[in-house]
Amino acid sequence: MTSTFQVDLHGVVDLLARHLYSSPRVYLRELLQNGVDAITARRGLAGEDAPATVRLRPLPDGGLEVADSGVGLTLAEAGELLATIGRSSKRDVELGTGREEFLGQFGIGLLSAFMVADEIELTSRSARRHDDGTWPAPVRWRGFADGSYELAEIGPDDPAAPAEPGSVVRLRPRRDMEHWLAPATVTALAQDFGSLLPVDLQVEVRLDLDADAPGSPGHEDGAGTVWRRLSGHELPWKESHATPAERDAALTRYAEQTLGFTPLARIDLDIPVAGLSGVAYVLPAAVSPTTPSSHRVYLKRMLLGTKVDDLLPPWAFFVRCVLDASALRPTASREGLYEDEVLLATREALGAQVRAWALAALAEDSPAGRAFLRVHHLAVRALALQDDDMLDLAARVLPFETTEGTGTLTDLQAALPEGARLLWTPSVEEFRRVAPVAAAQGLGLVNGGYVYDADLLERISRRFPRWRLSPVTSSDVAQALLEVDPLRELEIAGSVQAIDAALAPQDCEVIVRAFEPSVLPAMLLHDRDGDHERETRATVEAADDLWGQVLAGLSGPARSRQLVLNDTNGTVRSLLATTDPQVREAGAQSLYVTALLLSGRPLRSSEATLMNGSLAVLLDRALHPGTTPLEENR
């Protein structure tokens, strides 16, 4: 036996009316949409010259009246469409989807009025004559939030009936929701949602409430009120202007008024298959790649939302779009876009147009292109990571931090001897540590530690072998560090051993090499394995016995850091020459901490204590030569 679902009507009405939408404000959008769709249907019946008006009128009792000159409803249509939740006249019966020409499709929008009203009244006069040429009688439908309704024909002269074909919706405010129907709110919402609608949308305003009224287009309608026109605007990017410069200025003003910023540049968007047109504005300041980029989207000229995301590929976080589309589908709440193939294809096409603009801007080396690169280099890096054309350009124009200053890879290569290799460090710390030595050795080093750069340099090295670009390895650095002469090695062996012993508690091994620049006394070499080891040791020390033993099994005996003393440096030579054990120990500790600081690592508290202690010893020895240092400073 097959049964059908039972429906809890009250629950369904409550769900659709109050929980589908994120704000009651959309009730007005749904009413406007029904008016516009009814006008579209009437145009289909009577041609393009059919009247196309939507009038909003605040009622004296705090209610709102929305009157349209649309196709209207007969008693039978009203019975079928208004009395059945989910039934819509706007769906394609065969395809089961919304019809192209209409905004609505789900058959639930009218219920959104229950967010602000306890009762919805719709009176309507159909624009379709009976077969015998007579006009159908006007109808009146009243719906209540508990799911009940009344429907009846009314006399043609009933004061509630529309005088001409079309429909009038009247709402009585729900308690505590009166402000949603207040004249100022209605005007603001209608302007927001409907200013670009292709119908004549007007709102009745009281003159004493409307400071702008004298200058506004409209006509006097009885004492103290005026009709104010809210629609009739062409899409801003389709308006005609005398010159391109005037168009630029007008579209810049539009961005300032609606988006709140003066754009760095503008990209015209046009995707005919999606019925999409609009503009993408390039943000005037850099934003984080993780900032969701949100756009102002109109669907069939009705505002869908001012913060619609996921419309462009993630790398295009540097633009904000304003656009109108006819082929994109809204979600049922009309607060976002439905993720279908059309949206996927549109996202790709929009990305292609933004990308084409960015490529052209970067290729021509114009002031606009340079400004774009300066502000949005992160976006260029993000795009270059996945796009070969952008990578080709980026490799030429993107600035990096290098041992020759900030510049492009071409600049760096030009500053080096013919055929020199380019090296890059995967972290900022490593760059700081290695750069002085690399620069002194004439090695071209690039800092790959900033966002995207390591991956980008990796991609560049694969795509352009001629750059001879590779990550720096310890052998690259070691090659720059010359072994000291064997005689010298013998001479300093004792000192080196003592210094090594002094730094053993820091888990640091000491070696002596000769390298440039001679102003650099020491450098700390440590590889990732070493770091890992060091962390393991720290954990072992902090861990309880059993866990400590397990971890200890994983770490080898070698010290994890290596301090390379520079034998060409005067301070180091003095240190190696001293016979005073306290000075030697304090000097070694100072050099170790200095090298740590130079490597960009934060100091641990034990290391800060070490620095203070060694400084105190050195000062004390300088101030009181020949005496024994203070015990407490050791």
Ligand SMILES: Nc1ncnc2c1ncn2[C@@H]1O[C@H](COP(=O)(O)OP(=O)(O)OP(=O)(O)O)[C@@H](O)[C@H]1O
């Ligand atoms: N002002 C109007 N004039 C003529 N018909 C109307 C009017 N308002 C509503 N209707 C009819 O009532 C039906 C249901 O309207 P409702 O607003 O609930 O859903 P919809 O507009 O079809 O779809 P959606 O839920 O996507 O808005 C419409 O399909 C339309 O046929």
